[in-house]
Amino acid sequence: MWNAVHDRRPALIARCVNAAEVSSVLRYARSAGLGVTVRAGGHNVAGKAVSDDTVMIDLSLMRGVSVDPSARLATAQGGCLLRDLDAATTPHGLACPAGVVSHTGLGGLALGGGYGWLARRWGLTCDHIVAAEVVLPDGSIVEATDSEHGELLWALRGGGGNFGVVTRFTLRLHPVGPVVHRTGVYALDDAADALAAYREFAENQSADLHAVGAFKIASNQYWIPAKLNGRPVLQLTAAWLGDPDGGDSAIRPLFDRAAPAGRLERVMSYAELQALGDHSEPAGHRYFTKTCYLSELGPAVAERMVANASDIRSPLSCIDFEYLRGAIIDVPEEDSAFPGRAAPYMYTASAHWLDPDQDDEEAAWSRRSIARLSDRHYGGSYVNYVQDQPTLGSIDVYGAGRYRRLAAIKRRYDPDNLLRHNQNIAPAPEARMTTEEDGR
Numbered sequence: 001m002w003n004a005v006h007d008r009r010p011a012l013i014a015r016c017v018n019a020a021e022v023s024s025v026l027r028y029a030r031s032a033g034l035g036v037t038v039r040a041g042g043h044n045v046a047g048k049a050v051s052d053d054t055v056m057i058d059l060s061l062m063r064g065v066s067v068d069p070s071a072r073l074a075t076a077q078g079g080c081l082l083r084d085l086d087a088a089t090t091p092h093g094l095a096c097p098a099g100v101v102s103h104t105g106l107g108g109l110a111l112g113g114g115y116g117w118l119a120r121r122w123g124l125t126c127d128h129i130v131a132a133e134v135v136l137p138d139g140s141i142v143e144a145t146d147s148e149h150g151e152l153l154w155a156l157r158g159g160g161g162n163f164g165v166v167t168r169f170t171l172r173l174h175p176v177g178p179v180v181h182r183t184g185v186y187a188l189d190d191a192a193d194a195l196a197a198y199r200e201f202a203e204n205q206s207a208d209l210h211a212v213g214a215f216k217i218a219s220n221q222y223w224i225p226a227k228l229n230g231r232p233v234l235q236l237t238a239a240w241l242g243d244p245d246g247g248d249s250a251i252r253p254l255f256d257r258a259a260p261a262g263r264l265e266r267v268m269s270y271a272e273l274q275a276l277g278d279h280s281e282p283a284g285h286r287y288f289t290k291t292c293y294l295s296e297l298g299p300a301v302a303e304r305m306v307a308n309a310s311d312i313r314s315p316l317s318c319i320d321f322e323y324l325r326g327a328i329i330d331v332p333e334e335d336s337a338f339p340g341r342a343a344p345y346m347y348t349a350s351a352h353w354l355d356p357d358q359d360d361e362e363a364a365w366s367r368r369s370i371a372r373l374s375d376r377h378y379g380g381s382y383v384n385y386v387q388d389q390p391t392l393g394s395i396d397v398y399g400a401g402r403y404r405r406l407a408a409i410k411r412r413y414d415p416d417n418l419l420r421h422n423q424n425i426a427p428a429p430e431a432r433m434t435t436e437e438d439g440r
Helices: 019-032 082-092 106-112 149-156 189-200 244-257 270-274 301-312 358-370 394-398 400-413
Strands: 013-017 036-039 055-057 066-070 075-079 129-135 141-144 165-172 177-186 211-215 234-241 263-270 286-294 317-323 344-355
Touching: 013 394, 019 036, 019 055, 019 141, 019 165, 066 082, 075 082, 082 270, 106 165, 129 149, 129 177, 129 358, 141 149, 165 211, 165 244, 177 189, 177 270, 189 234, 189 244, 189 301, 211 244, 211 301, 234 244, 244 263, 263 270, 286 358, 301 317, 317 400, 344 358, 344 394, 394 400
Parallel strands: 013 055, 036 055
Antiparallel strands: 066 075, 075 165, 129 141, 129 165, 177 234, 177 263, 211 234, 211 317, 286 344, 317 344
């Protein structure tokens, strides 16, 4: 598995090449009384692609992508990685908003939301699902569109892998060109001032900009001062997605206010941008991630963020944060199952290590980093990053009202909860919600 923390043994692995084979496997699993998991890229930190004594449907052989550049549409099979999609679309000067590591599976990312470099400009990956070929748990194959199985399509846009096995996505594309990319590094003693500059800059940035931050242990790179190597540092990065000629003037204010100790400036293709994070998350390492939405990034929050960074133990671990909104919030809430569109910030403590003996302490650091900011949590969770089970399960993720609608759709398409080894939405008769939980 990608995350070596999880060591699970399915009863059967079925490597399918089309929807008909997926249908046969689902029919077999039902008749044998076995649960089902689905592997697209296998990149989920909670390891939901694999469970003990279940049937794992492995879609990794289904990676074909075709592009209609005139219609700005791509059709991508359910086992595609983001790099497969980018390789097909970028020669046409087009892209679908997606994640930031190119060996991530498209299916899991898209069904759970899909933040990335283009999200502020054009929205989430799930917002771009125009249609989907879905093999339902009873083995039937349907095409979900706005006019046919519209409720199912709504649920697929953020509701996770609860409703069927998606064997083909039809995705809307947008024009994309060269990206102006700049990163600055700061010693931890200067991080508070840099965070104040980031907050002012990010909350007023154009939708053509996406500025992100990360605390990590500095590595030996030519643009990072040697005195910072091996120490916790703050990195601020801005990517300008508009006309490259406007990139310098758009990005400069961030680094003019808080001058970094070192900086890296370059212009790159979108495909290069998408691959920047690939080396940082190799398969077979050990990972534990906790995340939250933050309501603000004021001085008190910044102080605690710096404290969390000073506690980083593994040289591979990091803390990521970013200001969201932009086009994410422009999509009406009722257009998709995705919750939390209005959240201002996302904050993620990603523990990453190699030694199994460090499992407990690394997970504890991640949990502690999120708990330290608990009074500034915006509420809700990003389903693709959920590793600890929330107190109320998926109700905590989606809120009671949205969860109720999803549970009704689940009852229609998977009444026996065959697809339950995930961030599960139980069929409506099994849902348990109280009046106090309503309205979230």
